[in-house]
Amino acid sequence: MGQARVSRAVWLRAATCVPLLWLLGCDQPAAPRATPWRGTDLSGTDLDRDGLAQALSDHTGQARRLDGFRGQLVVLFFGYTQCPDVCPTVLGTMSQAMQQLGEDAHKVQVVFVTIDPERDTQVLLAQYLGAFHAGFLGLRGDAAATARVARTFKVHYEKRPGTSPGQYAMDHSTGSYVLDAHGRLRLYFTHGESSAAIAQDLRQLMAER
Numbered sequence: 001m002g003q004a005r006v007s008r009a010v011w012l013r014a015a016t017c018v019p020l021l022w023l024l025g026c027d028q029p030a031a032p033r034a035t036p037w038r039g040t041d042l043s044g045t046d047l048d049r050d051g052l053a054q055a056l057s058d059h060t061g062q063a064r065r066l067d068g069f070r071g072q073l074v075v076l077f078f079g080y081t082q083c084p085d086v087c088p089t090v091l092g093t094m095s096q097a098m099q100q101l102g103e104d105a106h107k108v109q110v111v112f113v114t115i116d117p118e119r120d121t122q123v124l125l126a127q128y129l130g131a132f133h134a135g136f137l138g139l140r141g142d143a144a145a146t147a148r149v150a151r152t153f154k155v156h157y158e159k160r161p162g163t164s165p166g167q168y169a170m171d172h173s174t175g176s177y178v179l180d181a182h183g184r185l186r187l188y189f190t191h192g193e194s195s196a197a198i199a200q201d202l203r204q205l206m207a208e209r
Contacts, residue, residue: 036204038197039178039187047185051152054145056113059125059138066111066149067183073108073205074179075189075198078155078172080116081128086174086191091132094176096195097202098133107181107206110136115157116170117146153177153185180205 035041052067066074075094079087091112098105112129114120117140120128125138141149150157157172174191178201187201 037187037201039189039193039201042177042185042188045185048152051148052183054141054148054152056139056141056145056149057122059122059129059140061122064137064139066152066179069109069111069179070183071181073181073202074183075108075110075202076113076153076177076179077111078113078115078150078153078157080114080170080172081120081124082116083170083172086172088132090174090176090191091129091136093193093195093198094136095133097198098135100195100199101202104203104206105135108202111139112136113139113146113149115146115150115155115172117142119166178202178205180208 049067053065056064056066058064066076077087077090077094079090081087091110094110098108098110101108110133112125114125120138120140122138122140125140129136129138140146155173157170160169160171162168176189176193177185178187178189180186186205189198189201
């Protein structure tokens with residue numbers, strides 16, 4: 001494996017771990033405890049309300065905010081349409097989880113926030129997400145809005161230059177976040193979590209009163 005590939009693998013691993021450690025409180029020793037969840041329990045984590053209220057637009061051009069999905073569970077992922085591996089894998093897994101939820105799938109909104117608004121237009125987001133699931137929602141904002149929303153979840157991303165200005169890749173965090181029907185952060189799924197585990201946790205959240 002070349003040095004560049006090793007460096008990128010290390011970066012991606014760190015980008016996945018850093019936001020999770022921050023959200024959990026990385027300065028506190030982890031105490032082992034029983035948990036009913038397959039994902040990581042983030043219940044009680046405070047989020048920047050201003051970040052959740054940041055105006056974005058969806059792939060139909062409608063104005064959206066992450067605090068505007070009350071009554072539904074939200075599965076949130078940050079990525080970009082030209083991602084060669086992680087993003088299509090995660091979206092494929094989420095599509096399978098939605099299928100496993102059956103008639104309850106309408107209670108979940110999968111949201112894909114692009115970290116590459118320079119290239120990811122509304123039309124491209126619609127085409128890309130539609131290939132995975134008709135109900136997936138793409139959100140985009142300008143560079144400042146994207147950065148603000150990403151900071152809310154401690155998501156890290158960075159442009160990796162290519163051979164020309166328009167040919168570049170984006171290194172980014174690879175986990176998914178779940179907000180409950182009240183807009184509270186509840187769960188974190190690492191890249192590679194199974195669709196069955198995700199569906200199980202979402203059903204459990206649906207059952208809460």
